[in-house]
Amino acid sequence: xxxNYRAIGDEExxxxxxxxxxxxxxxxxxxxxxxxxxxxxxxxxxTFGCVKTAVHRATNTTLAVKLLRDTMRADEKEKLIxxxxxxxxxxxxxxVRYHGINVFDGQIQLxxxxxxxxxxxxxxxxxxxxxxxxxxxxxxxxxCLIKGLxxxxxxxxxxxxxxxxxxxxxxxDGSIKLCDFGLANIAVDSILISNVGSELYLSPExxxxxxxxxxxxxxxxxxxxxxxxxxxxxxxxxxxxEAEKYASAFTVMNRVTRGLIPRVKYEYSPxxxxxxxxxLETDARxxxxxxxxxxxxxxxxxxxxxxxxxxNSVTGRPDxxxxxxxxxxxxxAADMRESRxxxxxxxxxxxxxxxxxxxxxxxxxxxxxxxxxxxLATQSPHVSAEELAKREGKTIHPALMExxxxxxxxxxxxxxxxWIDSLLRLPDMAM
Numbered sequence: 001x002x003x004n005y006r007a008i009g010d011e012e013x014x015x016x017x018x019x020x021x022x023x024x025x026x027x028x029x030x031x032x033x034x035x036x037x038x039x040x041x042x043x044x045x046x047t048f049g050c051v052k053t054a055v056h057r058a059t060n061t062t063l064a065v066k067l068l069r070d071t072m073r074a075d076e077k078e079k080l081i082x083x084x085x086x087x088x089x090x091x092x093x094x095x096v097r098y099h100g101i102n103v104f105d106g107q108i109q110l111x112x113x114x115x116x117x118x119x120x121x122x123x124x125x126x127x128x129x130x131x132x133x134x135x136x137x138x139x140x141x142x143x144c145l146i147k148g149l150x151x152x153x154x155x156x157x158x159x160x161x162x163x164x165x166x167x168x169x170x171x172x173d174g175s176i177k178l179c180d181f182g183l184a185n186i187a188v189d190s191i192l193i194s195n196v197g198s199e200l201y202l203s204p205e206x207x208x209x210x211x212x213x214x215x216x217x218x219x220x221x222x223x224x225x226x227x228x229x230x231x232x233x234x235x236x237x238x239x240x241x242e243a244e245k246y247a248s249a250f251t252v253m254n255r256v257t258r259g260l261i262p263r264v265k266y267e268y269s270p271x272x273x274x275x276x277x278x279x280l281e282t283d284a285r286x287x288x289x290x291x292x293x294x295x296x297x298x299x300x301x302x303x304x305x306x307x308x309x310x311x312n313s314v315t316g317r318p319d320x321x322x323x324x325x326x327x328x329x330x331x332x333a334a335d336m337r338e339s340r341x342x343x344x345x346x347x348x349x350x351x352x353x354x355x356x357x358x359x360x361x362x363x364x365x366x367x368x369x370x371x372x373x374x375x376l377a378t379q380s381p382h383v384s385a386e387e388l389a390k391r392e393g394k395t396i397h398p399a400l401m402e403x404x405x406x407x408x409x410x411x412x413x414x415x416x417x418x419w420i421d422s423l424l425r426l427p428d429m430a431m
Contacts, residue, residue: 017084021100021111023061030102033109037065043114053114063099064114067107080108086181087112089156094148096169096179115169115177119232122420123165127235129426132266137419139409141168142229142275144176146400149225150290152178153218163224164201165231174417199249200237201227205284207253219287222400226279233272234265257282271405278397286389288397 021028021036030036033054040053043064054065068080087098099111117125119141126133133141145168152158160167160178167180203223230238238261239252255261259282264273281287389396400406423429 017088017101019102021056021102023056023059023099026059028056028058028100030100030109032104033065033102037063039065049108054111062114063111066110066112068110069107080110083181084110086156086158090152090181092148092151092155093175094144094151094177095181096177112179113171113177115179116172116417116420117170118166119168119170119176119228120165122170123232123235125420125423125429129423129429131423131426132235133232134419135268135272136409136412136414137416138229138232138268138272139405140412140414140416141176141232142272143406143410145178145225145228146290146406148176148178149218149221150401153221153290159218160221160224162198162201163221163228164198165228168228170416170420172417174415174420176416200239200252202253202256203284204257204259204282208257217284219284219289222279222287222289223284226276229279230262230264230276233268233276234262238262269405271403271408275400275403275405278403279400281397283394286394286397288399288403290399291401292399 019030021030028036033039036058037054037056040055043051043053045051049066049068051064051066054063055061056063084098084101087096090098096115097113099113101111102109122133145163149160149163152160158181160181162180163178167178169177169179171177201224203220206220227238236242239255240247244251261280261282264276278288386396388394397403401410
């Protein structure tokens, strides 16, 4: 088995990496885990191994080590190699730092920066404490995630493709960093085709069978970011209420492609709600990029800000998330009302709105689906973004780094660790 894993060190970009540890600009040779490190408590575990605390004896540096067993499939090995290759390239305060890799006795040992907890854990602790995430904390998290994704895209042309609360970590110093780059990939001509990622966070253009083969661009990560931020704000996954935790993946995907997006449940600012609305545009053409940049028509992304009520491209009515009231016990009451009233999903035939195509779900019902992110390629190159927006009654959102909410919290000095500390000091909140 050890012979198979030594091939990892032969991959392009990883040659000569096995047995090296990088700390503060210095390179150390790893002999064995037990000799060079003091192994501490387990931080987490999964199908192929676990993560533990590892203190480097020579420098007294505390790291996290992923211990992966030798039962990995070929696709899992490929994912690991991709994570290693990209992690070595990243040098940002918003991505978890890579420190080295070793292979010993059939076990892969991957050393990374040790962090305190994931955003997923933060959500669980907040909910358990019967609290909600303060907007200042949410603003800081938003800015860090946007900066991390922007760094990946504009520096390395890499899409993360698996943004969710469990793949963003909070450091002991309060830093917020992206992790788990196993599904990240470098885009060719800004477009990717393969539909990978956690299914609950996939974008509409990836889920719609009429558009999924046409590819997607970095705004796929913008959608997942929007779902993640809404989950933090609402303290639950937005497309499936707590009472529906056993609802099928098909039910969730159907809601995503139909644009049935719940509102922010708590009293957050209009600017945050507008940012969420812009990230969760069902039609990817109208979803913003991370920053303002020159884009061809099929990659719209910047423009003037507007919080005016937008029409849903599927129903022709105001966005569905505006229909699900904050006080609804079931935020998808609007979903069920549409079916009762003969709307989308009831089986009634209706003409698709501009940029929308129809297909049948597994029950034979007509389900409207958004145009793909690349469908504007067939439009006249002489049509301006503003003219197209006017034709379709849409709003051109500002780039995320130009958004009012981002600008409001980008320069705010805030240590999320202090809020985590205060949260965990509440009664019955010991970790």
